[in-house]
Amino acid sequence: MIEVDEKQIEWSENMTIASLLETLDNSEFCSVVRINGKLFSSPLFAETMISDNSKIQLLPLVAGG
Amino acid sequence: MGQIHLKEIKSISYEKSEVKKGYTDQSLRINLDSNDIIINPIEDKIKDKFIGGKGYDLWLMWNNVNGDTKWNDPENTVCISSGPLGGTPGYPGGGKSIVTAISPLTGAPIDSNVGGYFGPYKKFSGFDVIQIDGKSNKDIVILIDGIENTIKLFNVKNLPEDSYELSDVLTRHFDETKPVNVSVVTAGPGAEHTYFGCLNFSWWDAGRKMVRYKQAGRGGIGTVFANKKVKAVVARYGAVSMKTNSPADLTALKAVTKTHAKEIHTLDPKQNRMAVVGTTHLVPIMNDHDCLPVHNFKFGSHPESKVIGEEVYEHIFDKGFDGCWKGCAVACAHGVKDFSPFTGPYRGKKVFVDGPEYETVAGCGSNLGIFDAQTILEINFYCDAYGLDTISVGTSLGFVMECFENHQITIDHTGGMDLSFGSRFNALEIIHQMARGEGFGSIVGKGIRKMKAIFAKDFGANAAFMQDIGMESKGLEFSEYITKESLAQQGGYGLALKGPQHDEAWLIFLDMVHNFMPTFANKAEALHWFPMFRTWFALCGLCKLPWNDIVPEDNKNNPEPAKVVKHVGWYADFFSAVTGRKTGPEDLISMSEAVYNFQRIFNLKMGYGTREHDTVPYRAVGPVTVEEYKSRQKRYDDQLIEKYNLDISDMTSEEKVASLRQKREEQYEVLKDAVYERRGWTQNGIPTIETVKRLGIDFPEVLEVLKKNGVE
Ligand code: SF4
Numbered sequence: 001m002i003e004v005d006e007k008q009i010e011w012s013e014n015m016t017i018a019s020l021l022e023t024l025d026n027s028e029f030c031s032v033v034r035i036n037g038k039l040f041s042s043p044l045f046a047e048t049m050i051s052d053n054s055k056i057q058l059l060p061l062v063a064g065g
Numbered sequence: 066m067g068q069i070h071l072k073e074i075k076s077i078s079y080e081k082s083e084v085k086k087g088y089t090d091q092s093l094r095i096n097l098d099s100n101d102i103i104i105n106p107i108e109d110k111i112k113d114k115f116i117g118g119k120g121y122d123l124w125l126m127w128n129n130v131n132g133d134t135k136w137n138d139p140e141n142t143v144c145i146s147s148g149p150l151g152g153t154p155g156y157p158g159g160g161k162s163i164v165t166a167i168s169p170l171t172g173a174p175i176d177s178n179v180g181g182y183f184g185p186y187k188k189f190s191g192f193d194v195i196q197i198d199g200k201s202n203k204d205i206v207i208l209i210d211g212i213e214n215t216i217k218l219f220n221v222k223n224l225p226e227d228s229y230e231l232s233d234v235l236t237r238h239f240d241e242t243k244p245v246n247v248s249v250v251t252a253g254p255g256a257e258h259t260y261f262g263c264l265n266f267s268w269w270d271a272g273r274k275m276v277r278y279k280q281a282g283r284g285g286i287g288t289v290f291a292n293k294k295v296k297a298v299v300a301r302y303g304a305v306s307m308k309t310n311s312p313a314d315l316t317a318l319k320a321v322t323k324t325h326a327k328e329i330h331t332l333d334p335k336q337n338r339m340a341v342v343g344t345t346h347l348v349p350i351m352n353d354h355d356c357l358p359v360h361n362f363k364f365g366s367h368p369e370s371k372v373i374g375e376e377v378y379e380h381i382f383d384k385g386f387d388g389c390w391k392g393c394a395v396a397c398a399h400g401v402k403d404f405s406p407f408t409g410p411y412r413g414k415k416v417f418v419d420g421p422e423y424e425t426v427a428g429c430g431s432n433l434g435i436f437d438a439q440t441i442l443e444i445n446f447y448c449d450a451y452g453l454d455t456i457s458v459g460t461s462l463g464f465v466m467e468c469f470e471n472h473q474i475t476i477d478h479t480g481g482m483d484l485s486f487g488s489r490f491n492a493l494e495i496i497h498q499m500a501r502g503e504g505f506g507s508i509v510g511k512g513i514r515k516m517k518a519i520f521a522k523d524f525g526a527n528a529a530f531m532q533d534i535g536m537e538s539k540g541l542e543f544s545e546y547i548t549k550e551s552l553a554q555q556g557g558y559g560l561a562l563k564g565p566q567h568d569e570a571w572l573i574f575l576d577m578v579h580n581f582m583p584t585f586a587n588k589a590e591a592l593h594w595f596p597m598f599r600t601w602f603a604l605c606g607l608c609k610l611p612w613n614d615i616v617p618e619d620n621k622n623n624p625e626p627a628k629v630v631k632h633v634g635w636y637a638d639f640f641s642a643v644t645g646r647k648t649g650p651e652d653l654i655s656m657s658e659a660v661y662n663f664q665r666i667f668n669l670k671m672g673y674g675t676r677e678h679d680t681v682p683y684r685a686v687g688p689v690t691v692e693e694y695k696s697r698q699k700r701y702d703d704q705l706i707e708k709y710n711l712d713i714s715d716m717t718s719e720e721k722v723a724s725l726r727q728k729r730e731e732q733y734e735v736l737k738d739a740v741y742e743r744r745g746w747t748q749n750g751i752p753t754i755e756t757v758k759r760l761g762i763d764f765p766e767v768l769e770v771l772k773k774n775g776v777e
Contacts, residue, residue, distance in 0.1 A: 005335070026621040031578050032350050039346065039375070041353030042578060057335055061626050062350060062578075063613040064546070064571030 004056045011052045017045040020056075032059040069234060071206060071219040075100045078215050081191040087149030087310045087643040088112065092125060093192040093216070095207055097293055098139055098199030102216050107193060114761060118148030119176050119603040120660040121194040122165040123667060126174060127766075129198055132670050136169040136285070137292050139200045145184065145250070145298070146194035149644050151606020152185030154305055156322045156639065157329050158608025160185045160390030162266055168284035168563070169260040170457075170512050171540040173668045175284030175563050178603050180389025180398060181266030181277075182248035185606070186211065186300035189309055201294040208239065211302040212246065221296055227500075228253040228265040229416065229450035233276045235297050236269060243303075244276070245269040250298045252287040253452025258502030259510030261457035261542070262287030265449060272385045277419055279389045279398060282454040283566055284541055285512075291452070305391060313645025321638045325611065329394035333615050339397040340387075341379055344423035348374030351427065355697075356547045356573055358432040360486050361463035362536050362684050363693050365547040369436035373426050377438045383417075395611050406443050408493045411450075420445040421455075427545035428459020433466060434486030443493060451500040456566075457512060458499075460542035462492055464513050464535050473526035479505045513537040533689045538681045539564035539673065548685050550700075551577040552729075553588040556736050559681040560592060562664045568609070569596040575627050589739035598633070600657035605640065612636070659760040662744075662752045663767070669751060670770045676750040679737060687729045691718040694725070701725055751776050 002011045004020070017040060021027045031042040034057040040048050050056070082089045090112065094103040107121070115124050122144035129142045143166045153159035162184030168175035187195060190211025197207070204224070208217040225231045228251040236247045249267045256262020264287045265278040281287070312318045333339055337346050348370060351357035355365030382399040389398040401418045421429075421441055429444040430436065448455045462484075468474045469484040476482065482491040482505065498506025508519055513535040520526035536543040541564025548554040554577075557570035572591055575581040582588045602609045613629045620626050633650045640648045668674030687701075688694040694701055695718065705711045705721060709728050713721055741748055745756035751774055757763045771777065 029579060029621055029626050031354070031574060039349050039353075041350050043353055043355070059336055060616045060620060061613075062347075062574045063616075063627075064347075064567055064573065 070222040075218040093195040096199040097201040116604040142198040147184035147188040148606025155392040157611035164281040166289040177281035179281035180279035182268040186302040207298045227450040232267040252291040255451030255453040255500040256287035257291040261454045263454040312643045317642035326394040342375040343399045345375040345378040347423040361467040418446040425455040432463040440489040457542040585739040589743040597657040
């Protein structure tokens with residue numbers, strides 16, 4: 001299981017950030033996620049694997065300074 | 066240091082105009098030629114049209130300067146305002162000051178939005194806005210004392226030179242027993258000797274029992290302040306509560322304040338964690354999206370950036386409440402205690418550094434090839450203490466370093482210093498020179514536009530190359546985002562009234578990452594709505610960060626998530642509750658539109674404000690050099706083939722650079738056309754008669770400026 005924005009979601013092998021987001025509603029404006037406290041940005045979504053028991057937060061649309 | 070000496074040269078007592086519904090309806094003018102202290106009423110028609118904050122500042126400035134006024138003329142006017150909502154404790158971001166003057170860098174009005182307690186204290190002392198004009202022939206301190214109801218002018222001797230010590234000394238001098246009652250505005254020696262001096266606005270940090278400050282950074286307002294020989298302006302006021310603004314509907318004000326603050330307390334830890342890391346979370350995000358300026362905006366990322374982002378500063382920042390306004394739930398104004406500089410007058414001493422924020426890390430770190438958190442802290446500390454804008458310092462030094470590496474300038478010009486990227490000790494030495502007004506630092510302190518002229522004329526540097534790589538527009542140095550792949554943000558910078566600062570529009574992600582605005586009409590719409598809404602914060606005395614840096618959890622379900630519509634509604638409620646003026650979200654835009662267009666016409670009055678001044682250097686638009694092209698070769702090759710249908714198989718890299726340039730520059734001009742049309746301006750970028758009439762700013766003097774520029 002992984003936790004995404006405080007909801008439990010089934011983890012699967014070979015799960016990437018990109019494949020996770022595809023399964024979620026209204027995630028097209030998500031360009032940054034925090035996994036176990038570390039930031040990952042959209043250019044890295046396809047290549048970043050999610051490990052089991054990860055705690056994930058989807059950050060809102062980046063607003064700049 | 067010996068005893069400080071303040072000699073009172075003028076004092077008046079006044080009957081305080083009580084605040085009603087967020088307004089005192091009075092302005093205060095200090096004329097330094099005559100030392101006159103003049104209190105004027107603010108008419109209802111000005112209040113209706115200009116709202117407060119930046120609107121009041123611009124109106125007072127407009128009436129005091131003429132089209133020929135230069136930054137160092139006595140007529141130039143420094144205005145500092147709050148706004149009707151400013152000074153609401155507990156409302157996130159509810160206590161900003163807005164400062165304006167004619168800029169030494171641009172020759173046109175500049176505005177800066179800054180934290181600290183000065184703006185609210187000044188308002189509660191009886192004045193919505195203060196204007197300082199004329200020039201003193203001796204160093205002067207101005208005191209606005211809302212406890213004693215007096216205004217005093219002092220000639221001063223033996224004060225500390227730098228803002229760090231000066232803010233502290235004056236705070237304790239004017240209220241030793243209750244320093245929280247004092248807020249001080251100071252410049253510093255760097256402001257005196259450069260064109261990009263900033264102002265430091267202080268507040269007393271009750272938890273740490275020390276003076277802190279935030280900077281009104283952009284455009285050299287500190288330079289104007291220092292040129293008038295003003296050492297400090299001090300406001301003194303007592304306890305502030307939600308009632309101090311005498312809101313029209315206290316219950317409604319309490320309700321909206323509680324709702325917004327509670328949301329931030331709940332969601333910030335789940336979102337950007339600004340209460341812990343400030344804006345340093347942007348460093349890794351920008352880096353990963355290729356938007357972090359590296360080596361004078363040549364590149365957008367660097368592997369070493371991970372040592373200057375949130376992961377590092379989170380551990381360095383001192384723990385404690387860091388709101389630059391009373392009770393701000395975002396509390397993002399972090400600092401570092403017991404920092405020991407390794408250069409300059411504070412070498413080896415322990416100091417508190419206010420910062421760094423993202424802009425300073427990016428501008429004075431990655432942009433200079435300095436990937437060292439400690440050096441960035443030291444640059445941050447000295448820039449503030451000397452009164453230098455860290456953005457202009459970082460962007461100017463980046464330009465110098467590229468010129469140096471490109472042999473446009475040599476050690477013969479820099480006083481023997483190697484100013485290659487990454488030269489951290491020499492970068493610091495330039496900053497110390499700026500403060501002393503000495504050596505090569507005194508040339509750098511004139512800003513990029515003047516450096517380009519000096520390097521070409523005196524050092525034989527290539528003017529065309531410097532035009533391409535010098536990151537300034539309208540004379541102001543760019544703030545710290547790479548815009549090459551976002552046409553909308555190129556407009557966000559190039560079409561900004563004061564010059565390339567991101568506080569008007571920050572559209573990079575909407576445009577580049579999400580492709581939310583594929584057409585020119587979409588981009589033009591965004592370049593209308595966002596600058597207008599962001600202007601509104603400056604009219605009301607608010608900070609914009611709580612609007613869109615922490616957003617409701619259901620915001621992503623909204624068809625226009627970037628506008629954070631729920632918060633816009635709360636701001637309308639906030640405005641209604643304080644002023645009693647029934648206000649809907651759409652009214653906020655029309656309030657701003659009048660002031661925004663007025664500022665554009667003010668630029669015109671000063672000899673700017675037309676299409677030719679809305680240009681950006683090609684470095685902001687695309688790759689200037691083959692080196693840059695090759696750093697993103699696939700992206701650029703694909704664009705030439707797919708977007709522009711070019712056969713590039715036989716093209717040299719130089720030819721590809723030239724072809725891409727031609728296309729991108731054409732697009733930028735088309736964007737200008739679309740934005741001008743959306744804003745109701747002529748194709749020369751001037752508001753039409755219909756526009757000024759619709760907005761109710763068709764004053765005779767406005768129409769006269771338009772007529773002079775062929776619009777009637
Ligand atoms: S959000 Fe940050 S910068 Fe804005 S008022 Fe609050 S503490 Fe200051």
